[in-house]
Amino acid sequence: MNKSFYLSLAKTNIKRNRNAFFPFALSSATMIALFYMIDAIYGQVKNNDANFYGQGSMEQILSFGVIICGIFAAGVIFYTNRFLIKQRSKELGLYSILGMEKRHISKVLFFETAVVGAICISAGLFFGILFSKLMFLVLLKMMKLNASIPFGISASVILRSILIFTAVFGINILQNILRLSRMKTIDLLHDESMGEQEPKANWIFAALGVICLFIGYYIAVTTKNPIKALNLFFIAVLFVMAGTHFLFLSGSIVLLKLLRKNKAFYYHKTHMITVSGMMHRMKRNAAGLANICILSASVLVVISSTISLYVGIYDLLHNTYPRDVIVSFYSPTEAARAATLKQTGEEAPPTVDPEKIQDAVLEHANQHNLTLSHFHQNFNLFTVVWEKEDHVYQEERQGLTEDDSVMINFCSLKEYNQSVDKRNQLEETDGQTVWVLDNRGEISNGDAFSICGMKFFAKTLEKDQKDEDIQLLFTQDYTAIEMEYHSIQILVPDKEALDHIADKIYKDINEETLAQIQYTFLFDVDGNTDDIDDFCGALWESFYHKGITNTGSTRNIFDEKSFIEGLYTSLFFIGIFIAVMFLLTTVLIIYYKQISEGYEDRARFEILQKVGMGQKEVKRVIKSQIVQVFFLPLILAASHIAFSFPMIRRILAIMGLINVNLYAVCTSLSILVFAIVYGIVYYLTARSYYRIVYGKH
Numbered sequence: 001m002n003k004s005f006y007l008s009l010a011k012t013n014i015k016r017n018r019n020a021f022f023p024f025a026l027s028s029a030t031m032i033a034l035f036y037m038i039d040a041i042y043g044q045v046k047n048n049d050a051n052f053y054g055q056g057s058m059e060q061i062l063s064f065g066v067i068i069c070g071i072f073a074a075g076v077i078f079y080t081n082r083f084l085i086k087q088r089s090k091e092l093g094l095y096s097i098l099g100m101e102k103r104h105i106s107k108v109l110f111f112e113t114a115v116v117g118a119i120c121i122s123a124g125l126f127f128g129i130l131f132s133k134l135m136f137l138v139l140l141k142m143m144k145l146n147a148s149i150p151f152g153i154s155a156s157v158i159l160r161s162i163l164i165f166t167a168v169f170g171i172n173i174l175q176n177i178l179r180l181s182r183m184k185t186i187d188l189l190h191d192e193s194m195g196e197q198e199p200k201a202n203w204i205f206a207a208l209g210v211i212c213l214f215i216g217y218y219i220a221v222t223t224k225n226p227i228k229a230l231n232l233f234f235i236a237v238l239f240v241m242a243g244t245h246f247l248f249l250s251g252s253i254v255l256l257k258l259l260r261k262n263k264a265f266y267y268h269k270t271h272m273i274t275v276s277g278m279m280h281r282m283k284r285n286a287a288g289l290a291n292i293c294i295l296s297a298s299v300l301v302v303i304s305s306t307i308s309l310y311v312g313i314y315d316l317l318h319n320t321y322p323r324d325v326i327v328s329f330y331s332p333t334e335a336a337r338a339a340t341l342k343q344t345g346e347e348a349p350p351t352v353d354p355e356k357i358q359d360a361v362l363e364h365a366n367q368h369n370l371t372l373s374h375f376h377q378n379f380n381l382f383t384v385v386w387e388k389e390d391h392v393y394q395e396e397r398q399g400l401t402e403d404d405s406v407m408i409n410f411c412s413l414k415e416y417n418q419s420v421d422k423r424n425q426l427e428e429t430d431g432q433t434v435w436v437l438d439n440r441g442e443i444s445n446g447d448a449f450s451i452c453g454m455k456f457f458a459k460t461l462e463k464d465q466k467d468e469d470i471q472l473l474f475t476q477d478y479t480a481i482e483m484e485y486h487s488i489q490i491l492v493p494d495k496e497a498l499d500h501i502a503d504k505i506y507k508d509i510n511e512e513t514l515a516q517i518q519y520t521f522l523f524d525v526d527g528n529t530d531d532i533d534d535f536c537g538a539l540w541e542s543f544y545h546k547g548i549t550n551t552g553s554t555r556n557i558f559d560e561k562s563f564i565e566g567l568y569t570s571l572f573f574i575g576i577f578i579a580v581m582f583l584l585t586t587v588l589i590i591y592y593k594q595i596s597e598g599y600e601d602r603a604r605f606e607i608l609q610k611v612g613m614g615q616k617e618v619k620r621v622i623k624s625q626i627v628q629v630f631f632l633p634l635i636l637a638a639s640h641i642a643f644s645f646p647m648i649r650r651i652l653a654i655m656g657l658i659n660v661n662l663y664a665v666c667t668s669l670s671i672l673v674f675a676i677v678y679g680i681v682y683y684l685t686a687r688s689y690y691r692i693v694y695g696k697h
Contacts, residue, residue, distance in 0.1 A: 081175070212240070437460070525556075
């Protein structure tokens with residue numbers, strides 16, 4: 001027999017089994033198209049000459065997306081191929097009975113997979129090329145980039161896609177041939193309808209599933225530190241994944257056997273058939289259900305997180321930049337300057353002169369025809385201490401742990417009052433009585449507390465005093481994380497008191513690193529966009545020319561907005577791609593699960609009808625069985641999301657999202673929409689199952 005015979009037979013088989021090959025080809029082509037689109041977009045962003053702010057972070061996120069999409073695309077093709085070859089096992093067995101040797105059948109499988117693979121790659125690249133420019137324009141629109149970035153068809157991306165997916169289909173060919181070589185003819189004939197023997201109830205694994213799930217949930221709920229949450233997140237995920245698999249594989253068997261022991265429940269014609277049917281093949285069924293649950297939870301986490309970050313961009317900008325421009329300066333105390341001169345022989349920069357800085361900024365703004373407003377200034381000293389005992393905080397770094405650390409931010413009340421309206425000014429205090437804003441409320445009004453041996457009495461701010469002006473005292477670099485850590489804002493009378501505290505802290509810790517006082521000057525800018533860009537770009541240099549040499553940083557909301565929009569829009573864009581892949585994988589698992597179980601159950605339900613069970617009763621049994629099994633993964637996935645909410649919220653806080661209500665709304669809506677989609681998938685696949693079992697809907 002020559003090659004043309006095998007090729008012709010392969011084409012005939014594909015046409016005759018188009019109901020089996022079509023879902024495989026459709027899912028494979030879709031995955032290839034998605035991979036090409038994300039890879040093409042990454043290539044355009046990386047290689048374009050129209051540089052824009054935030055391009056570097058966008059490239060990194062897109063490259064990560066290419067890797068994830070490539071892995072999932074290959075995984076989906078492998079997964080669907082396994083179902084396809086299993087569904088055709090009986091047909092391959094008949095070829096063997098008719099006299100074809102396994103090497104001949106292997107050649108047929110080779111040409112079948114090669115033909116379908118060529119069609120999938122061609123269709124995937126065609127639709128990928130067709131829609132990639134549209135997706136790229138959507139991304140640019142989301143990022144609000146007005147620059148014209150050309151988009152072309154990349155030969156290297158096409159070649160890379162062809163090579164990757166040719167290798168994937170090549171591995172499928174090897175797996176199919178290897179599977180064929182290991183199975184006898186009788187196994188091929190019965191493999192499609194081969195059920196599982198009744199499994200034993202493994203109480204140890206069922207208990208292990210509960211324990212793993214409890215550990216994962218416990219880590220997610222109890223981890224308060226954002227940095228720890230980031231480090232422990234994947235550990236919690238591994239425990240939850242393991243617990244999910246154990247619960248479905250063993251816990252489901254234990255539950256079914258308990259139901260069977262319940263005579264009032266079990267000895268009912270619908271319940272008896274449902275429980276017995278699920279019992280005999282739950283081992284295979286459970287693995288699919290566990291995968292559906294994990295993928296469903298993954299879709300919900302990715303979608304809710306990326307949408308929250310994208311929608312919360314302006315909240316983040318407002319919290320980080322209460323004014324358009326933030327300029328900071330290091331302001332060493334006289335004692336610190338003397339210590340620097342003694343240690344290094346070099347004179348330290350002078351103490352900050354606020355009037356000189358403000359004059360320099362106004363002069364620079366006049367040169368660029370800009371108007372400045374809403375000035376705000378403050379001196380502050382930031383340090384991290386260890387809570388030795390109640391209301392006693394020490395700078396003991398050897399004993400410092402993340403959980404016991406407290407972030408302290410000292411500010412000058414004098415400069416604060418100079419920057420706000422009279423109605424918002426705070427009452428002046430003496431040296432020992434200070435205004436306190438404790439985010440955990442542990443320090444109450446009138447309480448005595450000490451920091452590095454310095455004793456203070458608290459005059460706490462009321463809730464209605466926490467206006468925007470008070471928020472300006474927060475160190476903007478730490479705003480998001482401070483929401484999760486124990487942080488205390490303290491307003492001391494003036495700059496002299498702040499100098500004294502800085503010198504005391506430096507003396508206590510006895511380190512070469514000085515306790516640095518920072519002066520921050522904030523203001524809004526109004527004018528032409530190009531003039532604002534020039535003003536911000538040359539601001540640092542203007543201070544240098546004025547002899548102000550202790551400039552710490554100059555930051556502005558305009559550059560940061562472009563960077564954050566590029567970063568979070570890219571995350572949202574990649575999140576959509578990954579969520580689509582996860583969702584498609586979930587749908588495919590559900591579809592093939594329903595189809596394979598339909599063929600397995602058809603003969604069983606035919607027997608039940610022959611012994612007197614009516615078609616309506618059969619349908620009731622089928623519906624009961626499908627509903628009970630089908631929605632278990634969704635319920636458990638929702639549980640995973642609920643318990644992971646605190647941990648993910650803290651991780652998002654590190655990325656700047658501190659709007660908990662926004663994340664809660666996005667998560668709730670994601671679950672609702674996903675449940676609707678899940679229900680539609682259930683309805684469509686259930687109809688296919690009904691048609692297979694008894695021929696019509």
